[in-house]
Amino acid sequence: MSAPTTDASQLAEPARTTVRVEPVDVTPLPRPDGTQLRLGLSHVLFTLVGLIAWLFLYVYVLSGFSQGHVQQQLYGQLREQLAEGTAPTGAPIAAGAPVALLDVPALGLHHVVVVEGTRPAQLQDGPGHKLGGVLPGQAGVSTLMGRAVSHGAPFRHLGSLKPGAAITVTTAEGTFAYRVDDVRTKGDPVPAAPAAGVGRLVLVSADSSGWLAHPQTVYVDASLQGAAQPASDVSASDPGGAAMARDTSAGTLAILAIALELLVGALVAFTWARHRWSRLGAWIAGVPVLLAALWLVSIVASRLLPNLI
């Protein structure tokens, strides 16, 4: 903005007193203009909008890439273990270790690797085997949980499975064929516990029928066709892996805080480089770093979301 006509340098001049006779402009000075504040605020809002857009992009698209990448690694690992016969057959199994291959043609799932545990972090890698139950293929109830929205959403259309649909699970003990009995949601009757020596598979995910909102869970019961393997040792059930559980443990929050600090650090470095170094260089060198930091923050932060979403 242009400066007002009453200049401070004139006021400071002590030498002579100038007597003015012409008319003097006595209109009050304009108040400081709010443009800077307005623009700054708009930038803050755009940043927040950008973050929210990133959130949606990450949840619906980018997290799927993460899972795809992890799945590929896990598949190689499990294939080797299956070939060697070293894949797990009973507790204890390390959390996150691959335990089975899941095929559900009706859902378009082919050779999806099931990992041990159903905490949010484990379900980021793929469908998880719930602790406290037997492994698939064994006598008793085995529960697999998977995401319906983010991280590739392997169980997105779980609710659309029809009775009789085929599910195939491969573990170290063999390949097991299941037939879907029914789909149930809140209020539907729970089938009776399987008789001794009978295997059942329960798939759990969030109900994805709503648009954006996924408050409820959906269950699919499937019966093992043919003989079940004897039940092995079962690990203690894990409250942190319950349906819709979120991971707000101190460890996760601490990692999140560190990841955020990393992101802030990367931003500061980027801005500094843009001002003091080279504009183009800063963009070339900084953007990958910023993206990596943002991605890391997203991975950790998404563990705060319910594990079935």
Next chain:
Amino acid sequence: MRRRWSVLAAVGAVLVATALIGFALVPSAQASDTATFTKTVNRVFYNADGTTTPADPDHPDGYHVKVTVSATQNLRGNQPITVSWSGAHPTGGIVNDPNYGYDGSEQEYPFVLMECRGTATTVRPETCWTQTSAERVQTAGTVTSAPVWRADGAAKSADRAAQVDQPPGNRPATCTVQRFERWLPLVAASGTTYYGGGVGCYDLAPEGSDEPTTGVPDNTTYGITGTDGKGTAQFAVWTADENATLGCSSTVACSLVAIPVTGVDCDPDFTQVQPGDPIIPTAAQQARYASTCEKADSYQPGQRADGSGANFNLATSGRLWWSASNWANRIVVPLNFAVSGSTCSLVNNDAPLLAYGSILMTDIAAQWQPTFCTTSGYRPFLHVQATDTQARSLVSGDNPAIKVGLSSLPPDDGFGAPVAQAPVAMTGFAIAYNIDGADGQPITDLRLNARLLAKLLTESYNGDLQGRTAYPTLAGNPRTIFADPEFHALNPGVDTSIPGVANAAAALISLSSDSDMLTALSSYIAADPDARKWLDGVPDPWGMVVNPHYQLDLPAGQDASDPHLSLPVTSWPLLDDFALDGTGSNACVKGVPYLAQIAHPLSQISTIEEDIEFALSNSQTTCQTITDANDPSQLVPKTEGQQPVGHRFVIGVVPLTAVDRYGLRPAALETSSNVGPQTKFTDAAGKTFASPDTAGLKAAVKLLSPDTDAGAWTFDYNEIDSQTGAYPGLMPIYADVPTSGLSSDDAARVAQLLTFAAGRGQTPGTANGQLAPGALPLTAGNGLGTEAAYTLCVARQVKAQTGVVPPLTGTCPAVPTKAKPTKSASASSSSTPSSVASTPPAGSTGAVVAPPVPSAAASAPAPTEVATTSAAVKTVGAYSGLGRWGLPITLIVGLLLLVAGLALRWGAEAWAAAKVVGPRTGPWLSSTWARYGPARGRRRG
């Protein structure tokens, strides 16, 4: 330029705020239990001109102290927490008992640990607990004395006056007013102020005493820092139950305050006081202050005190822990106490369901009870300690006196009424010890066999009889287990010298009342061939014989009708009758069976736990004068009391859950031996031992087998050697519950307790509602799926009260349907009664059905819901509010922010543009902007 910075500032602010939120969330999440704190402490001397000089030229920057505390969450009364520190000034003038404040505070540079009421910001010396007057009051009478606390340059001027914080009101005539007095009152949780001051002055707090305690020692610890700057101490935290003056609880915040005493910051010239203040002494006096405060230490680091109690440097001692100089160096560790069962009477008017019996249940019930009275839908229960035999008999018969009995064994002759025994916990007994080795450090690995336990229990060691008088019967026997070659053969690392307190090593501290714990212990001894043979009267390979009073093969001449031992026992009998003639210091034990005084079994399990935790010798063999030392009738026997650190030897039998709860160490017990009973051995070769850890208990579970006639699982002591690593002390706890004769209200409460015990209560942990460490969860993974399923089955039978005692294995009998069937079951729902999803069929793996069906089926208020077992259970599903609202709200917020941002950024320009072209091309847009556009947009010109 400016715009870029504003972008940066905006992005940065958002991210920093997010990070801060993340940090803020961390403490509210479950924090790690171990906590570490650091602080740099320094002592300075004030020069005459007010500048400072470091007191220790070798450490001009001070000492970098680091403190680690083993546990700060879910604390319970008398729980020991391990405090270790490094980087502190080494302690000098070391005393035997750092917990007795009078002596301990005379040490130079102690590492003071005390429990104080308040948080890091509110804690003050007045709310810190100390036992004796000397730790709080400093007085001096003569004009020439120059009390060190007056020279404290860190203190406020008012606290350096001649008399500070004197008790208000008239002083007792016996409490002389001194020239210099510094009082530090103790403010109780109730608000009462205790001044103390020693004999003739004011009262100490009820828990305080100027004498050394004989029972549980004080928890204020004047910790000893080694010459390497490191130290460690066990600090037993107190709740309001242990110390009402301190009053710590889950609602009254308390802290552990650690003060690395470095000494008073001497200001003998009173430079830190406003010049002209009347409290400033004369120049001649000031010289005296320099000599008392800046005095050299009396002891070298690591040197022991000379015992005079006078020759220590007050300025660096623990006595002045409260001085501003030392107090400023405090490290405050917040303590978080678990809600204790005593809360129940406050929060809940519901009279609790009383469960009588097993002492093994004490620590488990202590964690379950608060959940029952603070969780909606649950109704409180209270565990009342009673002997197991009493619990079994009270629950027997057609009109049982109690609703729930807790015991570990089936009754000998049945209950005479339908009473089911439902396992609620799997735990056991431990032989816990507190023994120091040759280096004065605690021994952490101890192995015992059944014969050694038999020796301790049968009064077969001489104790201090040897040396006082001859007892011909035991002439060839060692004095204590410490002198027994068999003990050293099994524990080669243990020092061979006899500790100071001999009698404590001659007996096992045991219970005087009936207990299934003693039955289990004696069953283990009876099943061991070596122990059995020795008890039969055959000397062990080293020639030690059983006390003939306990011989199982009755010695010649003894009538079978005389008192004698027959295993197993429900309480250990005291059979030896040898008494001292009782002269002099023995007068109090005249005519009393002396070995029984050494054994001195206790009636309270908590006393045994305290004895071992605090190394209190339990032998009641010292004579205490009540009033007149010359009157023999005034002498009473008392326990030997606390043993000096470095020379401890206490051993006793406790519940397994007490091991973690009180920080005890459990011995490994022998499970098999291929060394013959008469072969001398020098090491543990050929023998196997099992520890009471999870692996040991899991292996022992395989020795439990269902006894259909008794209606309970029994432990096969004769097969211990067949199961590698099986801990012989495993004991189940059964809830003995009648399945007929209870009112429907009581039945529902008992069923709720059983349902909780079989499910939710089996998550291991130290928080309320979890299963106390030392108990093995009843899960299929631990081989206890059948037991858990049986307890759920019993819960349903209790609820129904049809008089059915279900079989231990197999399907759970149907409970008659009392209500009309609810909506028809789904096709896959079979009609077998075992099909309730929350009740896995007995014998199966006990796998849990996925959907979280209300596991507390019996807790449902309407009896019909429990009774209709053939009706289908409905899927409950999980609901996530975040899942419901998270993404939509985020999207809406995002869109709103976008609109707002656009309006802010381009709104003015757009409006201005509209204004210019408005009348011609955009009347609607223009008028809309005029009405709804941002205020800035309406600015004229």
